[in-house]
Amino acid sequence: MKKKLLIILLFCYTFTNAQVEFEKGYFISNDGKKTQCFIRNLDWMNTPTNFKYKIQLADSEIKTESIETAQEFSIDSECKYKRFKVKIDRASDDQKEATGKRNPQWMEETLFLKVLVEGDATLYSYTDANQNKFFYSTQTVPVEELVRVTYLKDGESAGYIRQLSNDVKSAKITDKDVNNLNYKKSDLIKYFTKYNNIQPATGENEATKASKKLLFIKVTPGLSFASVSAKNSANSSLNVDFDNKMVFKIGAEVEYVFPFNKNKWSLFANPMYQKYESEKNYIYYSTSAMENPETPYNAKIDYSSVQLPVGIRHYMFLNQNSKIFINALYSFEISGSSKISYTNMTPGSIAKGDFESHSDTNFAFGLGYNFKSKFSVEARFNTKKELMDYQTYSAKYNAVDFIVGYTIF
Incomplete structure (x- = not known):
């Protein structure tokens, strides 16, 4: 029985790895050089710090780039990540409930941010095991975190409402649109898409993923x-x-x-x-x-x-x-x-x-x-x-x- 189980597990492991595809994309290195390649698409749950790629799909050699060597990478019609030095609130909600602190606890870090909607106002996301954060930028505002702080038992500081009201608002967006906006991926994608008055490929793809039946x-x-x-x-x-x-x-x-x-x-x-x-x-x-x-x-x-x-x-x-x-x-x-x-x-x-x-x-x-x-x-x-x-x-x-x-x- 143990032998049969081992064979099944080896089969599953081999077949699973064979299903991870290298897909057409590119990356931009620190010197600004854009390299067309095929990137291993892991459909990352957490924001990656590196990625594997091949120059040609038939190549046997698999290379690696990291956040230290690449400022941007993208898989066609799937995802795009850009590197930024940003301030991020790393304090967990549990810590804030314990301390009652209403303000963000900022730390400066260099991160890959995933582009969700790209336009005059761009929406990004960052995800790790403990947090799911959203960032934005406009033509006049550099990349910064959309702030939401949970503190004590029921308290919440929705700073992102004020940020969007000041920086990402147009005649076609009402006060109700902003004030009723939830700090959720699908809602933010719809908001930024409406503001940009476009349906970017990345925004459309991410909106489809966010609403996909699970x-x-x-x-x-x-x-x-x-x-x-x-x-x-x-x-x-x-x-x-x-x-x-x-x-x-x-x-x-x-x-x-x-x-x-x-x-x-x-x-x-x-x-x-x-x-x-x-x-x-x-x-x-x-x-x-x-x-x-x-x-x-x-x-x-x-x-x-x-x-x-x-x-x-x-x-x-x-x-x-x-x-x-x-x-x-x-x-x-x-x-x-x-x-x-x-x-x-x-x-x-x-x-x-x-x-x-x-x-x-x-x-x-x-x-x-x-x-x-x-x-x-x-x-x-x-x-x-x-x-x-x-x-x-x-x-x-x-x-x-x-x-x-x-x-x-």
């Missing part, structure tokens, strides 16, 4: 090909392998797609109901002189459960409409029961025995295809799951699932 709800019927192997270390007459059977499953899936790395990663939960029933007649052959040499048995199993697989998914885009994906999941048992009954079928015998318990958790790995984020099919491979909780008695449930998904929201 939450999906699906119905997920499916079929499992399942079998059970029961073993008793204290009584080998109870060892039985139940036949592989087709089991119908029904469920739903909630998926959240992370808004970074080109929407290639998601987290999902997929509760499903299933019921496995089987019956097996078999002969137990004994070598003991104290037992019948051949004893007929009848074994029945009844297993039903509501499972809750929770996992992470990685998409690999084939084109605009099609993508394949891989999953890694951990499956919990919300409710369920398993019962295996034995009957000695020897004429005149009344011997019977039952084993009842609740099943255990298990891991699963899936491979699938998604079309237009609407339809999907998946093959899911489960690790063996223990159905019994006895010291000497074990029943391993083994299943491969084939699941169809249809997005309803």
Whole structure:
């Protein structure tokens, strides 16, 4: 099992890295030289401090530029970053709630800022693990942070409203437009786009990203090909392998797609109901002189459960409409029961025995295809799951699932 898991993880790692593309772009070095190249597009969640590139797409050599060596870089129709020396408020909201400070705690730093909308007034963003900041500049105002300070429990100093009222306001923008403006990426993009009276490629692309749907709800019927192997270390007459059977499953899936790395990663939960029933007649052959040499048995199993697989998914885009994906999941048992009954079928015998318990958790790995984020099919491979909780008695449930998904929201 460990060997299979290692192979799957290596496959996932290799395939994932293969999906990180080098895309056409450029960078401007410190001496002002503009270099056309192909930049590795990581769709950065946090603002980068360096980037990797190739001069020609077929080149094997991968080079690196950093904030120390490049003053600007851009990936065509995707993103643009410019280097500035700016004052930034690094104090976290938690610190301000503790101190009650209403004013920014300025630090001067050299940063890459992402261009969101470019025009007479330009909007930028900076993101790290703790903060999401916005900056702006105009023809008369150098780059500075749009100020919003949260302090104490409910206090907020919305300095950005005053900044925009003074520096980024025109006849077509009303006081209501400014005063109702939230410190959010999508709202600020719309505001700066309206002010510039244009629809810049960067602004349009960033607005599309900001409003892109990230939450999906699906119905997920499916079929499992399942079998059970029961073993008793204290009584080998109870060892039985139940036949592989087709089991119908029904469920739903909630998926959240992370808004970074080109929407290639998601987290999902997929509760499903299933019921496995089987019956097996078999002969137990004994070598003991104290037992019948051949004893007929009848074994029945009844297993039903509501499972809750929770996992992470990685998409690999084939084109605009099609993508394949891989999953890694951990499956919990919300409710369920398993019962295996034995009957000695020897004429005149009344011997019977039952084993009842609740099943255990298990891991699963899936491979699938998604079309237009609407339809999907998946093959899911489960690790063996223990159905019994006895010291000497074990029943391993083994299943491969084939699941169809249809997005309803």
